[in-house]
Amino acid sequence: MSARRGREVEEQLGWLPVPRPPIRFRARLAAAGRALADYVLDGDESARRRLSDTLDRIIADRCFATAPRGFRVSLMTRSGIAHNWRGVAEYDHGEILRARDLLTAGLRLSSPDGPDRAWLEYALANTLGNLREPGREAASAAEALGYARRSVAHAAGAGDPRLVAQCRSGLALLLGRLFRAEGGLPVLNEAIGHAEWAVAAAGQGLLGPRFRYALADLLSARYDARGGLKDLDRAIELLRTDQGARLHIMAPQGKALQGTLGALLRRRYLRTRDPADLDEAVRLLKETVEEAPQPDPVGLTNLGNALLTRYEVHREPDDLLGAFEAQLRSLAARGADDRRTAPAHNNIGNALASAWRTSGDRRFGEAAVGHYRTALGLTGENAPERASREYNLASILRALGEPGEAVAAYRDAVRHGLDTSPEWALAAARQWGGWAADRHHWQEAADAYTNALEAAGRLFRIQLLREEKETWLAESQGLPAEAAHALFRAGRWKEAVVALEAGLGLLLSEALEAERIDLGRLSGTDHSDLAGRYRAAVSELEETMRRGAGPDTLRRRREAVDETAGRIRSTSGYEHFLGRPDFAAVHRSVPPGAVVVYLAAASPSGVALAVGEGGDVSAVELPSVTAAAVRRRIGTLLGARRGAPGAWRGALDAVTRWAWDAIVSPVLSIAGDRDEIVFVLSGSLVMLPLHAAWRPVREAPGSRRHLLDEHTVRYVPNARSLAVTREIAARVPADRAAVVADPEPTSWKPVGYARAETAWVRHWFPACDVLRGGEARHAAVLEALPRARVHHFVCHGLARTDSPLRSALILADDAELTLREIMELRLTRSGAGARLAVLSACDTAVPGALLPDEVVSLPSGLIQAGVAGVVASQWAVRGEAASLLTARFYQLWRAEGLSPPAALCAAQRWLRDTTNREKANDLAPVAALAPGDDDLAVLVRALRLRDPEARPYLHPADWAALGYHGS
Template identity: 25%
Template structure:
């Protein structure tokens, strides 16, 4: 039974009811009476235009065949595929069953078809259909798993949909709905709806469903608490729809909602506004008068109230114009500029988002060949770049650069216009560089601005601005490490000031940027001469003098001077500057509204100066202290504060409250720790993650101190687990998750492993550049290669993929807490029988008993402070350097050994002794944090006395990177069926390094105790051969030179030295095995902490532990070239070669060996105190 075709068409053309049109049952062409075939063709044509996807294209093909037109070959190619046949079967199955299983089958059929299609138009249509099904799947599952993929897919679809494509309006509506569903900003949703409505209003008859959906969306926004602007938007949309209906159907068409909305606008906003909006579209004179009003306000001098009045009048014009009015682009650009000024000068935190929304709407509703396209392209570049400040989004920063590049590629009428566009590009590149989204963007910005300046003739009014932009670009690159560019930054800033006319209002900005360059150079390079600070202050004050007393920029410059004076005090010791800093900072904060987006920075400057002044005591000390705490607290809670600023402020609060109110301090520290994951996101390149981790320096010690003072030991210890070994903990969690998944979901384990390896590879390219020289037939060619931008972008993509895989893994029983914050109670249950001691230089050790029923105990270390610990670490390092230095005299080297003894004795008296008075276990795991990580706790003791007051004589010691690592290691079953052989590597000779005569002898002796082992000596020890051996053997032994890993350089600059090359951390990281038991790294400096990152285990010993070795022996410093230690350990493990190696007793064997060596060489502690055991 079929519907009346003629009635279907007539009803739709009058009512615009798309639902009824699509629900109508139409006859097949061969079953339709001949006189109704034109109506059937019309019905299919309307259905094509009423749909956004491939189903609509099918309707178009039917309409074309009925009217004798040629079909689309691309559609025919799709419908002839096997995948399309399967799609139709899936569609029929879903329509019959209407359950989640059939829907998934339907979705997968679409995916398979899309994979088989290589035509962009067809793919765009299929994605539109696929997106709708994914949203239905989310709705059935009660999730939003597909919200973002749907939005991204529709972005692609619309980008590949021509502006004259009849389906474009429907696709814009699809994306509007998807963006609303994904929680995107309402302005982005509105831009899509308005662009769709603009197209719908041009249709004859009008597509009223599209226009009504926009009106309904705005009306719903207002009803749910959004500003009245949306009520006005709904009213104007209905006004335009009424006009279109009158156009199409005459006076017979009515829209009852219009009068109701007009009355509400009159009531909520004002009768004048309602009257203007109701009639302005019919009277060009009214519109011109409103435009003149906006232009007059834009020319007015900035003063209180002007910024808001500008915005309101620009909004009234933009909202009043019909969606397809020729003046709409200029009106939206004016609205953008008023919002941008309100953000930049007025501090309105919502204004920049609205500015961005205005240009986004303009971009969607403006033809690519519009004469104003270049202005719009510049605006979208500037708006997107500015909003990236607020969102901190690398995607926004990249979009800004892409928009600016598109602007530069547009034909320019002259060199001046090209220079102007290059300046826009440079500004976007600087922002991208600041956000860390592209490490090469800063230098490119400098190069781009140098070209812009070359294109600008002397005397051009824009030349000062270009010199100033060059100054800013060079300054940002210099701050990031290339200090040589500071000279260019300062010189360019000075040039801008020199050539800008004294009456030019832009001189204020030129002076400010010049001062900023001078200040940045002094701060970054820690200049102790006060003159650069004074020069910067003179320029800032000159800029301040040019401002009207009520100008909003007064507070910005005052706060900047306060910051300058604070740093002058810090670097030059000028206490008077600190007093002036506080005074100016207080004035700036008073002049800044609390909801201003720069208020947090200005309040932070105040809090910092007040805190510093409070340390000097005096009658105002308590007042200043309270002032600092109050403002640190306010900044940390401010919505406009960055995550980094919040963390710093919480840390400052905690430090100031630690003694007087340790419980509150612990609360503040917990808030700091809660923010850590965002700052070390895996989506960031390694250099940025390391920079973020450095900001946590000392936090774990502060947490221990606050926990001990407040008595909240369990809570403090749980927080310590979250705020140290952060990068290690992330990698450790993934590695342990892989090991479990390997048994349950091997395909998921493989995907996770692959992503980790690809992330590590991308990381390795994220902070290096290459200069390549090729010589061929006597000619040399060179080129530079900078892989960093691609690497950073790849890291972000891979991190998103990793997040998806982790979420999938968490659905596997037993992995629900993968990468989640550790639960202390669970950790203690899992580590039964293993007593751990967390040692802090803050003066406390937490003893975590192996019996989880026993409480954690805080052992006071009364003589241990951060200062004394640092002193002892420095003393130890100096002694070790002298022992190693062949140029040192024998007497000095002997004295250095005594210094090492002194450190070990101090460590016993202050730390190990008090701990072992409370611990009766014969086995102990040390977990030193902060400065304490640089001290050899396992070797502490009064070894020169025969009283047994040493750790060697009391317990078997091991170290653990974290309590989580310990719990995971001891609960992982040892493999039952494994070989007891080893990969043994001995490299005694390497160019540029001292020969190690004992390396070969050690390797051969170890191999003799472990029959069946693979021995690689000297040149045979290649990286590939070692990798293969590590997969074959559960034990690995290396006798060679070692080079410590440093966070200051590329991680693969450290490692084990081979005859020709290195065995670097990345090789170890890629190892995937569950059979590895013991690694013995008989090389120098394989277990020592990085002095710059004491709480992050970056050494080679940790790398082997992370790779799956249950037990690792390494060294804290340079050791003697001797076989004695290694051979003795293996002799103990194998009963002198009479049994397979019992690797479970590696720690015991090492302790016994070191004890015997101590007894044999009591005067040489560097020989027996260096080796450590990590793991179980």
């Protein structure tokens, strides 16, 4: 039975059978088989030594030299593998050298081609990869890689899929080590390709968990380099498949799969902040370390990291002590010449730094500096983890009061990170910028934040999926405001404008640019080849990004795209094709008679930057408009909405009064005499109804003056969207409407005055599709929208601030027309686009809370879909007030020729200021034009039944909910 067990293990490992074993050696071979089974299947540590000793006795036998060549090659291969296992498990350099010598001798005896040679090359490559000889690391790595590549070629020639899988997995691991030492994503992506092949070929056999472990490790490395959360998620799922498996040949110290799973769960926690991931990570890693028969440096390192992370969350002293102890034990378990001590030194530095922050004992901080410097001395110049270690060093030097060295370390972290690890470049630049701002070193802060924006942009551009882009955008929220404030204080006002323009609404801008690209018109001109060259350059860049590339390769690909795009921009009609935001582009977007005002609320202070038609920039600091102050006001508004009507009105009064003094009054000092103000708001500022900001009128006690009394006000996510919506507005006639009115059946309450509001829209647009009640079903609405140039919704809205792509307009049968679906309409692909969308529904202008700089909302979604202008509401209003407002809006736009933004502001003033008699008199002429239309006359009749001198809508709660977005 034991002999059969040994043969079964050899079969599962893919080992080639021993050819023609001489009778003299059969007993010892059987003993070796038993030792192999005991070690591989049971984890018997003594069996590993028995295996190598038994094989050594066979090779040392005086008759071994005269045995058949194939037998000798097979035994030397097995013995080399066994000694390699011992060297790795016992940290015995001599054992690995013994393995190298055996395998090299076996290779000299093997046939030029065939499976035996592939196995020897595979085993020798693995052994050389484990060899740590001072001064020869690079040479050993290159030699190992050469053997690994030849092993794959020879295995393929032998036609054995399992052997090919083994060799390709071995090559993948060596390529992964090369990537970690030198960087270069093409190397890593090649490794992942080999590992994927091995996993698919191995299936559920004995080697399946080993190959899946290798693939998970490589995917986690790519996650570090590119930040794609899907890579990390897949790595975790691969390890979950086999977390109970015990791979003694791969991890003699314990449960490698379980330990690595714990490490990856901790890393995912750092990204998603899901506490379940962190708790599971600590549990798994503790089990891994406790079950190891001797100290496992990798497991101890991972446990120390997880405990330190948990300490930073909960501040339990036991976690800090446990983290420090684990890292010291990890370092002690490494050999003195082991370059893998670099992460151990870095992690001890982290624990010491945390101890210093907790205790204030400077000795801990100084010891941390020493360990960080040692770690950096052992880290390659282009290694992906170098930026993170420089960041750690910079942070502790800063805390210890060493500004010169800290700044230098931050600069190094940013420089290395921009090429190899943008995530760490972003973290370093942001921390550096905040620190410089605290010291009022504004030029330094401006430089740091500019680098942070560049890192954030790179992270954004290299992600292929919206979900992955959003995870990195979450890391950079508020950054444009901090950068703009620092640049403003440094006197670099135009750069501050560009920082906000480049950092706000990235998802929207990307989508708008994609929609605007029309290279077809180049065909048939002298520049027809440019379209093909540009598409080829983009394809090469995308393919390079998918494969991964080193800094130089990526830089060349990006430069090729930029160079071709620049040639296209030199062609008439394409002057602004795909240009990165610059001040000239912002200047071009300023509408006639208007000023574009960028508002940013940073940590130290706010800033307003006004760009006029002539390209002049005026700026003013807003001392009271800190990020914290804005958040408090928004919290006040949101909290009051859930209370009694009186509380809501009081809160709205208080916040809009504050907004006048803190924001509007300073803005008016730099806006000049322009009739119109176009606001570009960063962060939580998008939740403030600035058009309703007010001041008391001294000459008329009890009276107020609101911003929209003095200027037409509208909002845009950024100047790029303003330019796009202006183009659409100029070419799209408002000649056909689609109205979605009071859908039913629905669990929501009926919408008041929906029939009257519909009649007023229909009056101004004879070509009008009306979907009322049961006709307002999801499919019918989606079919009607592309045909119409004006979209008007009289229904309920639903804002999901924690998941804004699921914010929706409620249709019949409670179906939801979600923001995601609206964004996918692509009205400019099927036609010219749409001129206007009016969302007469509550909460339709409320943006997502997680990415405020992105303004992910129904208005921005409609702009992305190809709508030039959007009227939307920030809160619920009474049905009659909404219907009166929209009726007057259409009258002023369609009959009196005001622009849509001006018509909305004028309609809001009208709703607020006029008496019931004046309202009825203003609307009556339109109702008289269609004497048989009872729905059109409803509003006029209702007004005439009330106190003719009353002004029932004086409060902003009734008239200020709607805002204009776009052009």
